[in-house]
Amino acid sequence: MTITDIDFAAIGFEPGDPAFIADPYPVFHAMRQLGPVLYYPPRGVHLLTRFEDVNAALRDRRLGRAYLHRYSAEEFGQPAPDRRWPRWTESERWSLLNLEPPDHTRLRRLVSAVFTARSVAALRPVVEQLSAAWLDRALTEGGDGNGFDLIADYAQPYSVAVICTLLGVPREDGALLLGWSHAIVKMYELHTDLPHQHAAERAADEFIDYVRRLIRDRRVHPEPDLISDLIQVADQGDRLTDDEIVCTVIVLLNAGHEATVNTLGNGMRALLTNPDQWHRVRTGEVDPAVAVEEMIRWDGPLQLFERWVLADGVEIGGRTLAVGDRIGMLFGSANRDPARFPDPDTFDIGRGDATHIGFGGGLHFCIGAPLARMEIAVSLAQLRTRGGLQLLEQPSYQPFFVIRGLTGLRVGHVRGQRPA
């Protein structure tokens, strides 16, 4: 059954409150105890608290990220689509994240044909080079004793350079892309205020024009990169339209660094505040590729994804939902569920359980997971060779719930442990 009439403020579930964001996990614990499905009136959403239900919902084809392909807003009791943000809407129109079959099936097949495990593996030497170069630079510039910001000086420029390389976007435009992407993803929060909505619209407007220029260029001068491949991909006589390519490039560029950077930030914070666990990585007891999984499970960069109920008969946690209902999957709660993970609050970097739902599941499963895993593992492999690192300041989280990341992570060398 859905538990209604919950005093969310009393439990501490306040998605806009820095105190909640600083450590949401005890609140999730209380929510799991209250029940598997909790109705949250401010958003009109049934929140799923447990791993088993989130995992099943991700794979349930009667739930969808969108509903307008089957129903009108009126039928769903929802306001008409917001026309105040036409460029933002245009940038999202053909994003894989917003599509459902058959459009999703077709687009994902075409994108997967060029964004393959092989194309990611081939990128490894470049990823290693970029990681080493950005880390060297951060360490040199931070050699004055003030250390460096692992996020702004390393993770962001590194991850943006990787995704730019893959797509064929000039690396020198990295800062531009970062600004657009940070502005656009604010629209995914549970509450987005007007200034953030305007900023997202402006960013989408510029981003679309920028990508269209790139597409025009690659059509005339193809390069060995993903944008050229997306232009050329043909499968069973099918091709991608320009609008589809624009949205695909934008979603890959945005998703391609936001979550990876935040995983590096949240995960390195966890490692440096648990030096015994960092020691296990540094000494080689735990392989970086294994460590990645616990970093994502324990303090993941994405805390909530929603779905609409598109068909009758959906039962979750003993509650029957109706067409038009909305559910919210609490990833951070699911990944700390003691019914699924023994001792879930313990940060055990060697846990190596890759069946967490940090990358989602079912048909929207993260298409960038192999790249993200490689980027993070390469970073750990580099970081562990750079002498003893320690936190120089207590980091704090950005004031957003859905996309969870630190404002910065200032680190420096432990005295006497700077590599030669």
Ligand code: HEM
């Ligand atoms: C640690 C880093 C990452 C995490 C935790 C992550 C997580 C996720 C999750 C949870 C979803 C599913 C959303 C849903 O079911 O509603 C997803 C989808 C997606 N991700 Fe990632 N992601 C990461 C990195 C990346 C990277 C590096 C890329 C691109 C290069 C990427 C591109 C995408 C795309 C395009 C989708 C939509 C797939 C679809 O709907 O078919 N992600 N990601």
